[in-house]
Amino acid sequence: MDLFFLKKLVGFLLMPMSISILLLVTAAILWSSSRKWSYRAAISALLLLVVLSTPWVSDRLMAPIEESYPAFEKHHTPIDYIVILGCGHTTDAKLPPTSQLKPCSLQRMVEGFRISKLHPEAQFITSGAALGDPTPNAVMVKRALMSFGVPSKKIYVESFPKDTKEESELIAPRVKGKQVVLVTNADHMPRSVTYFKLQGVEVIPAPASPWVKGLEQEKNWSYYVPKVESLKQTSHAWYETMGRIVQFISS
CATH class of the missing domain: 3.40.50.620 (HUPs)
Structure with missing residues (x-):
């Protein structure tokens, strides 16, 4: 299998949405044999999606990554x-x-x-x-x-x-x-x-184009309600964190 494709596949399978889907599939498979573990898998999938889709959570996962470098301003020497x-x-x-x-x-x-x-x-x-x-x-x-x-x-x-x-x-x-x-x-x-x-x-x-903007500004109630865009932001933070771990190990 092509290494590039394999890396993308593994990365996809480790995304929050993929994990939630796997948990739901597990819940369906266990439904007839173990209701207790089926319920646990389903509830875990739901909680994972709700928590990671909340802007308050996604911003705090992403902010430490994006705050590493400030926005570019005119440099004091010519740029090549x-x-x-x-x-x-x-x-x-x-x-x-x-x-x-x-x-x-x-x-x-x-x-x-x-x-x-x-x-x-x-x-x-x-x-x-x-x-x-x-x-x-x-x-x-x-x-x-x-x-x-x-x-x-x-x-x-x-x-x-x-x-x-x-x-x-x-x-x-x-x-x-x-x-x-x-x-x-x-x-x-x-x-x-x-x-x-x-x-x-x-x-x-x-x-x-940072995801996180105005983090210190006062937020209204919608900031604490799950949103699809926040799940996408969390997935990007998750992906970059995994990428940096792999980078550290391989270098």
Whole structure:
């Protein structure tokens, strides 16, 4: 089995929703043989979903990850490269490139473009493989940048990396010793910075679109009511935490 696919499969099976579904399946299987354990499995699945879907919980799971690095501000020295890590898209010729990008890729692209306005001297490096789509993500992000007026000659494309580790390995030789801004989503930034450090590259983090905003502001009652979006946020925090554990063990 392909190692990349295996990692994704294991990660999917360890997500909160997947665990809840497995518990519900277990409850159904045990219904006829052990009502007590069937009830316990079903109640555990329900409690897991309710707790992890609550904004108060999801924010506190995510905040320590995202607070590792502040938002990017104009740097005191010139920037050589703005590296935008890959995320995802769906090719559809009827849509403009920005609409073909998945939210994570669009968020990273917009943050990279914002930084280029602060540092017009910088060149871009976009990365990301196709992963089942006819167009590599790196190419689609380049097209989106060009639709904002960025010249094609200022954008280098790395269209082969399938994950963050491969991105750091392929991009590092080009940027080593340079002033490099690394753009990825805020929750993904700590793991990404570590991968580049392992390749001998000290990057300037530029976290995009954090999940947690206004944590210290006063909240109304809805902040304590389960929401689908909060479960998604919890899943991202869960995934990044597992990724950092694997990264620590393997490095």
